[in-house]
Amino acid sequence: MFLAIDRGLSNVDFFLKDNNEEKFWVEDNAKFVNEHDLLRYIDSLTSSLPISKVGLSGGKSKTILSDNSIWEYTSEIDAFCIGAKKIYGFERGLVISCGTGTACAFADKGINSHLGGIANGGGFIHAFHKHFLNYSNIKKIHQLAANGNASNVDLLITEAVGNLGDLDPKLTAVNFGKLKDSNSYLDSDVSQAVMKMVGESIGTVAALYAHILGVTDVYLTGRTAQYPSVRNGIDSILATAKLSSVFIKESAKANVIGVMESLENYESNN
Numbered sequence: 001m002f003l004a005i006d007r008g009l010s011n012v013d014f015f016l017k018d019n020n021e022e023k024f025w026v027e028d029n030a031k032f033v034n035e036h037d038l039l040r041y042i043d044s045l046t047s048s049l050p051i052s053k054v055g056l057s058g059g060k061s062k063t064i065l066s067d068n069s070i071w072e073y074t075s076e077i078d079a080f081c082i083g084a085k086k087i088y089g090f091e092r093g094l095v096i097s098c099g100t101g102t103a104c105a106f107a108d109k110g111i112n113s114h115l116g117g118i119a120n121g122g123g124f125i126h127a128f129h130k131h132f133l134n135y136s137n138i139k140k141i142h143q144l145a146a147n148g149n150a151s152n153v154d155l156l157i158t159e160a161v162g163n164l165g166d167l168d169p170k171l172t173a174v175n176f177g178k179l180k181d182s183n184s185y186l187d188s189d190v191s192q193a194v195m196k197m198v199g200e201s202i203g204t205v206a207a208l209y210a211h212i213l214g215v216t217d218v219y220l221t222g223r224t225a226q227y228p229s230v231r232n233g234i235d236s237i238l239a240t241a242k243l244s245s246v247f248i249k250e251s252a253k254a255n256v257i258g259v260m261e262s263l264e265n266y267e268s269n270n
Contacts, residue, residue, distance in 0.1 A: 003051045004259035006079060007058040009100040010122060013256040024253060035064045055263040058255060074262040077105050081112035083258030084219045087251050094215050096206050098222035104209055115209050120201040122224035128194050133187050145229045148188030150196045153178050168240055172200060192229050199233020207241040220247040221254035
C-alpha cells in the first residue's frame with residue numbers, strides 16, 4: 001500500500017493506493033497549523049494502515065521529510081508534469097499548473113523543465129473576494145461570478161480602440177477600465193472580472209511559452225483551472241494565439257497522481 005501526498009499552499013491532497021484500490025481525499029491546509037500537525041496526521045495513517053511507502057511533494061514539503069526509509073520526495077515540477085502525462089497520455093507538452101499561484105513547465109519524455117510562472121492564481125481570487133467582496137466560501141464565489149458580467153467593469157478592445165488587427169474585439173483592453181470614472185458597479189461583475197483577469201494572465205504566459213516551444217496544445221492542471229470564468233479567460237487568449245487548452249476534471253489531482261506514479265516507478269526500479 002502506497003500513500004501519496006501533495007502539500008499545496010491551500011489544500012493537502014492524499015492518494016492511497018493498494019493494488020487496484022484507490023482512495024483520494026483532500027484536507028484544508030489550515031487544518032495543519034504547523035509541520036508537526038501534518039506529521040502527526042501522516043503518522044496516524046502509517047500506524048493504522050499497512051503503508052509501505054509515503055511520497056511527498058508540494059510547497060515546503062521537503063522540510064518535513066522523515067528519516068524513515070519509507071519516505072520519498074518528488075519535486076513539485078516533476079509531480080504535476082508526471083501527473084499530467086499520466087492523465088492526458090502525451091509524451092511532450094507544455095503543462096500549466098493552476099493552483100494558489102501558477103507554474104509553467106515543459107515535459108519532454110523523461111525530462112521536466114521549470115519555465116517560470118506568475119503570482120496570479122487561486123490565492124489572489126480567494127483573498128480578493130474575502131477582503132473586498134466579503135465572500136469566503138468558494139461555492140458562493142463561483143455563484144457570484146456566474147451571475148456577473150465582466151464587460152460592465154472591464155474596458156474591451158472594441159470600446160477602447162475599435163478594431164486591432166486580428167484580435168477579438170471582445171478581449172479585455174483594460175481590466176476594470178470602466179471603473180476609472182465610475183463608482184457604480186455590482187459585486188458579481190467585479191467577481192467575474194477578477195476571475196477573468198486571472199485567466200487572461202495565465203493564458204498570456206501560456207501562449208508565450210507555447211510559441212517559444214513550438215507547441216499548439218496547453219495542458220492545464222490544478223483546481224483554479226476548474227473555475228469557469230478563469231477557464232474562459234485562459235481560452236480567450238489561447239484562441240487568439242491559435243492555441244488550444246486541454247483540461248479534464250481529474251487533472252485537478254495531477255500533482256498527487258504524479259507523486260503516486262513516482263513512488264511506483266521508484267519501487268519497480270529498485
